[in-house]
Amino acid sequence: MQLDVLDVNKSYGKESILHHIEFSVGSGEIVGLVGESGCGKSTLARLLCCYEKPDSGKILFCGEDTAGFGKKERQQFRRSVQMILQDSLSSLDPKMSVGQTLHETLKYNGVSDVTQREDKIRKTLEIVLLPADLLEKRPSQLSGGERQRISICRALLVDPQLLICDEITSSLDVITRYHLLGELKRLNKEKDLPMVFISHDLKSVKSISDRILVMYQGRIVEELKKEDGFRYEHLYTARLLESLPIDHPSKRESLVHNFEDEVLTAV
Numbered sequence: 001m002q003l004d005v006l007d008v009n010k011s012y013g014k015e016s017i018l019h020h021i022e023f024s025v026g027s028g029e030i031v032g033l034v035g036e037s038g039c040g041k042s043t044l045a046r047l048l049c050c051y052e053k054p055d056s057g058k059i060l061f062c063g064e065d066t067a068g069f070g071k072k073e074r075q076q077f078r079r080s081v082q083m084i085l086q087d088s089l090s091s092l093d094p095k096m097s098v099g100q101t102l103h104e105t106l107k108y109n110g111v112s113d114v115t116q117r118e119d120k121i122r123k124t125l126e127i128v129l130l131p132a133d134l135l136e137k138r139p140s141q142l143s144g145g146e147r148q149r150i151s152i153c154r155a156l157l158v159d160p161q162l163l164i165c166d167e168i169t170s171s172l173d174v175i176t177r178y179h180l181l182g183e184l185k186r187l188n189k190e191k192d193l194p195m196v197f198i199s200h201d202l203k204s205v206k207s208i209s210d211r212i213l214v215m216y217q218g219r220i221v222e223e224l225k226k227e228d229g230f231r232y233e234h235l236y237t238a239r240l241l242e243s244l245p246i247d248h249p250s251k252r253e254s255l256v257h258n259f260e261d262e263v264l265t266a267v
């Protein structure tokens, strides 16, 4: 898998949102994307998934220009590039049990055999560490963390080549958040699955990413690399890092560090 974003620009009406965006995601890489609210992260995510088109510039998926995709190619692309959103409750059908939703996903993607579907769902639930009895429940009967794992499970069912995660941990408590990050990192290692990980939470982004792109007012202003200890030079990045909320008491703080260490040492 190779995703190349080449000089992408995007406006809504007269408002220019993205300016000369350029980056690549290679096989097995996790690329973090951070920036203050409104800087264009979700807009970029929608472009990456082909839900919207850039005004100019190109997005190449495995060397193919996504703008040139016909209906069939776009369908195949949407299967290959799965987006997981923050609000997992609204992305799951409230009238369907979790099991029905997962079966529908596989049916839609051409798996007509029920036994095959059951087998795949069971194996994928194991990956996200969820028990099979959750399949009977409706989304409203699950915790936020369980719903988020179901969203990840649904995305994984179709064997994606790239995951785009947009603020998927922000509504979770700190323990569930770091468990999920650990699972995503494990998946990345086991399946060589590349990800674009968008978040306001720099701690989460640093714990999971190989590289971090820093966005400011629709531009990528800096790229931080894990091998350089995510060293930054831009004043804006310093402000982003320094304005991290430290609103938990010291015991909670040390728990966060322990979980971070766990995530980092488990991989």
Ligand SMILES: Nc1ncnc2c1ncn2[C@@H]1O[C@H](COP(=O)(O)OP(=O)(O)OP(=O)(O)O)[C@@H](O)[C@H]1O
Pocket: 012, 017, 035, 036, 037, 038, 039, 040, 041, 042, 043, 044
């Ligand atoms: N469909 C749209 N039509 C018009 N303007 C839009 C549309 N979608 C986003 N915008 C504007 O584009 C800008 C960037 O929005 P975007 O949601 O991409 O930012 P973000 O960095 O993801 O923000 P947040 O971190 O708060 O989610 C905002 O000013 C927003 O109002």
